[in-house]
Amino acid sequence: MTAISTSRSAVCTLFEGHYHYGVGALVNSLYRHGFRGIVWVGYRGKLPPWARAARQTPEGYDLEVAQNCLIRFLPLQIDIFFSNYKPYFMLDLWDRYGLEAERLFYFDPDIVVKCRWSFFEEWVDSGVALCLDGAYAYMPATHPFRLQWQQFACRQGLEVRRWPNEYYNGGFIGVRREHRVLLEAWRTLMEALRQEGVNISSFKNYEGYNIGDRSHPFYVADQDMLNLSVMVTEVPLSVMGTDAMDFTGAGFTMSHAVDAPKPWKKNFLWLLLKRGRLPTLPDAEFLKYIDRPIPLYSPLRLRLRRLNYLASKAVGTFYHRH
Known part of the structure; x- marks a missing residue:
C-alpha cells in the first residue's frame, strides 16, 4: 500500500x-x-x-x-x-x-x-x-x-x-x-x-x-x-x-445538496414531468464526481444516470421557451 x-x-x-x-x-x-x-x-x-x-x-x-x-x-x-x-x-x-x-x-x-x-x-x-x-x-x-x-x-x-x-x-x-x-x-x-x-x-x-x-x-x-x-x-x-x-449564486467552494430526494436518489426526468422540478446546481455538481477515481456505478448505470439528467435539462429548456 x-x-x-x-x-x-x-x-x-x-x-x-x-x-x-x-x-x-x-x-x-x-x-x-x-x-x-x-x-x-x-x-x-x-x-x-x-x-x-x-x-x-x-x-x-x-x-x-x-x-x-x-x-x-x-x-x-x-x-x-x-x-x-x-x-x-x-x-x-x-x-x-x-x-x-x-x-x-x-x-x-x-x-x-x-x-x-x-x-x-x-x-x-x-x-x-x-x-x-x-x-x-x-x-x-x-x-x-x-x-x-x-x-x-x-x-x-x-x-x-x-x-x-x-x-x-x-x-x-x-x-x-x-x-x-x-x-x-x-x-x-x-x-x-x-x-x-x-x-x-x-x-x-x-x-x-x-x-x-x-x-x-x-x-x-x-x-x-x-x-x-x-x-x-x-x-x-x-x-x-x-x-x-451553493445556497445562493456565485459559489466556488462547495455544493451542498440539502433538499430531498438526494441527487443519487433522483429520477430527474420523472421529477420534471410529474412534479415540474428542474435539476438543481447540487445535482449537476454531484454528477461530475461519480466516476473517478472511485466508480460509484457500473458503466451502464453511469451512462443512464447522466442521460436521465441531460434529458431532463433538455425537456426543461424546451418547456421554458414555450
Missing part, C-alpha cells in the same frame, strides 16, 4: 445506508481538487458496494482510493443520530484514533468540493472555518433563540462570550487542533441536551420536548448547539456566506 501523509490535514464524514453514494462523490471531488491524505468515514451498517477492495484493519477497513489518498472506514456502535455525533467523532479522531493531522475538516455526505484543496487549508489557518446557513443566515444577537440558548448555557456553567449576528450551517466545519475547544464545547452542549431530556438519537423528534417546528430553540440540535458553541468560546472564526455551499 502507498504511504499516506498524515501530518497536514484530514477529512471526516459520517454515513449510513444509501448516503454512501454521497461519500464516494465527496471523496472523488476532494481527490480531483488536490486533497491527499486520509478521509475518515464513520459508518453504521454495511460497507459501500464500491469499497469491496477494502482491507480489514484492527479498527475497521482501509480503502486505497488513488495515489496518496485513503479512506479509513470506522464502524460505529452508537445510539446518537449521526448529525448530532459530529463533535464526538471529530474529537475521537484526535483522542482515540491517534489522528496526527493539525487540521481536521468535517463534510456532510451530501457535499462535494468545487475548488482547489489548498484553499480549504488557507481558510482554516485564518480561524475555524464555517459557512452561513441557507435558511437563517442572519440571526441577530438579540434573537429570542440566542437569549434562550444563553439561559441553557448558564445552566451548564458556561458563559456567553460573544453575540454573533450570523447563523452557521452544521454541514461543514474546519478546525485546527489548537482551536479544538469549540468542538469540546459543542460536545458538552449536545450531552447537556441529552441530560435535559432531548432525544439526540433522532432527527427533529425529541422526547420530553414539544418540538414541532422551527419555533423551538433546539429544533435542529446539532446546528443550534454549534452556533451556541461559537457564543461560549473565543476561538477565531473565518466565515463564508451562503454562496459557499
Whole structure:
C-alpha cells in the first residue's frame, strides 16, 4: 500500500445506508481538487458496494482510493443520530484514533468540493472555518433563540462570550487542533441536551420536548448547539456566506445538496414531468464526481444516470421557451 501523509490535514464524514453514494462523490471531488491524505468515514451498517477492495484493519477497513489518498472506514456502535455525533467523532479522531493531522475538516455526505484543496487549508489557518446557513443566515444577537440558548448555557456553567449576528450551517466545519475547544464545547452542549431530556438519537423528534417546528430553540440540535458553541468560546472564526455551499449564486467552494430526494436518489426526468422540478446546481455538481477515481456505478448505470439528467435539462429548456 502507498504511504499516506498524515501530518497536514484530514477529512471526516459520517454515513449510513444509501448516503454512501454521497461519500464516494465527496471523496472523488476532494481527490480531483488536490486533497491527499486520509478521509475518515464513520459508518453504521454495511460497507459501500464500491469499497469491496477494502482491507480489514484492527479498527475497521482501509480503502486505497488513488495515489496518496485513503479512506479509513470506522464502524460505529452508537445510539446518537449521526448529525448530532459530529463533535464526538471529530474529537475521537484526535483522542482515540491517534489522528496526527493539525487540521481536521468535517463534510456532510451530501457535499462535494468545487475548488482547489489548498484553499480549504488557507481558510482554516485564518480561524475555524464555517459557512452561513441557507435558511437563517442572519440571526441577530438579540434573537429570542440566542437569549434562550444563553439561559441553557448558564445552566451548564458556561458563559456567553460573544453575540454573533450570523447563523452557521452544521454541514461543514474546519478546525485546527489548537482551536479544538469549540468542538469540546459543542460536545458538552449536545450531552447537556441529552441530560435535559432531548432525544439526540433522532432527527427533529425529541422526547420530553414539544418540538414541532422551527419555533423551538433546539429544533435542529446539532446546528443550534454549534452556533451556541461559537457564543461560549473565543476561538477565531473565518466565515463564508451562503454562496459557499451553493445556497445562493456565485459559489466556488462547495455544493451542498440539502433538499430531498438526494441527487443519487433522483429520477430527474420523472421529477420534471410529474412534479415540474428542474435539476438543481447540487445535482449537476454531484454528477461530475461519480466516476473517478472511485466508480460509484457500473458503466451502464453511469451512462443512464447522466442521460436521465441531460434529458431532463433538455425537456426543461424546451418547456421554458414555450
